[in-house]
Amino acid sequence: MKGLLSTLFGLTDEQAMWRVQTSDDSAAFEHLVRKWQGPIQRLCTRMTGSLHKGEDLAQEVFARLHARREAYQPIGKFSTYLWRMALNVSYDELRRVRRRPEGSLIDADDESGDVLERNLVEERTPSDCAAATEAADRVQAALAALPEHYRVVIVMRHYEGLKFQEIAEVLGIPEGTVKSRMAYGLKQLHSVLAPEFGPRGARSRTPESLVL
């Protein structure tokens, strides 16, 4: 156990997962968590539109990863498996929110209380500093309004930098379909966001210059 961490820096995801699976290696698991925590959290945040949910869902992803370590099959990349798990967890959450009938009491652990399609911005607390500009809120809202299968492609390609081929593998669809969904998604976003931002998008980033 001692000194193992120092050898882990050269470890691939697949090797680390192998150690987790075969010898319950907690240092290897920790290595994976530290490496993937950020991206997974961001994906879940952008898919659900909520920073808090993103954190909770990411926790769930790693808990599942650990719980299912024995059943894990090293076919394909570890990251593909992890992204898929994160998406499943996010979709489950989105479905859960949608199932709640309109006008029901606000869930204790759901900050927004609105049906997702209408819900745009969760109530912001001072700690949500990163997303606390109006421009960001509009983007968040526009993405939330986009159907999930367009949203996921945009989040993975534009924000997490996955290549189209990788996205295709995660989603199990042809690369061409990924690209066409991307094109459609960007077009939709443009039509939703462009009028609000005015002719020059960059101008709107500072509050004083927001077009009313």
Place this chain on the structure above:
Amino acid sequence: MSFIYGESDAPERARLQQHLDGCGECRAEVKQWRAAGKHLDAWKLPKQARVQTLLAPAVKWGLAACLVLGLGFAASQARASQQDLAELRDAMKAQQAEQEQTAREMRASIEAMRASAAESALAELRREISTAQERALAAATARTEQLMTDFARTVSAKRLADQEAITALLAEMESRRVEEMREFRKELETVAILTQASFQRAENQLVRLAAASGANVQNQSQE
């Protein structure tokens, strides 16, 4: 679309660029896509994952409890040098009570962990369990040897057979303690990772484990 995101190779890029030069419709579309991309950039998220604050008190408490369990003999060391088998039995009973108390307090600590099972708390917990266990095992081994030596010298049981029985008993208890400590550590790690519903199950297991280790003491002291 590959073009926009820099995925096409040089010849492909050249071909596409050439097409764009001649086609106004495609140029407009590319412009839209790029503009949308710029808008998307307005939504930034922190690069590092946001981690909740460490449950330092609860974690430290859990460790203290681990040490107590592992060093079960520590409290009774002085008492174990007493010469009467009956007194030894009493000492073991006291130890059992202590361990039950520890189990209760561990449960409270686990409750606290459940409230905020954060990844960084998990990592620290793991590190500290590892250290604590190593220390506990080392100390337990040292103590057992000391204990057995003391006992061999001072026990007043006349028959050699009794002496040997008691020594064997202590050795067995100690190895069982060590094993339970390992199990406990594993359980604790599992607990720290599980989701809310599972915390309850793991907790029950831990309580049973603690009770079982207490029960072992009870059984043996009656032989």
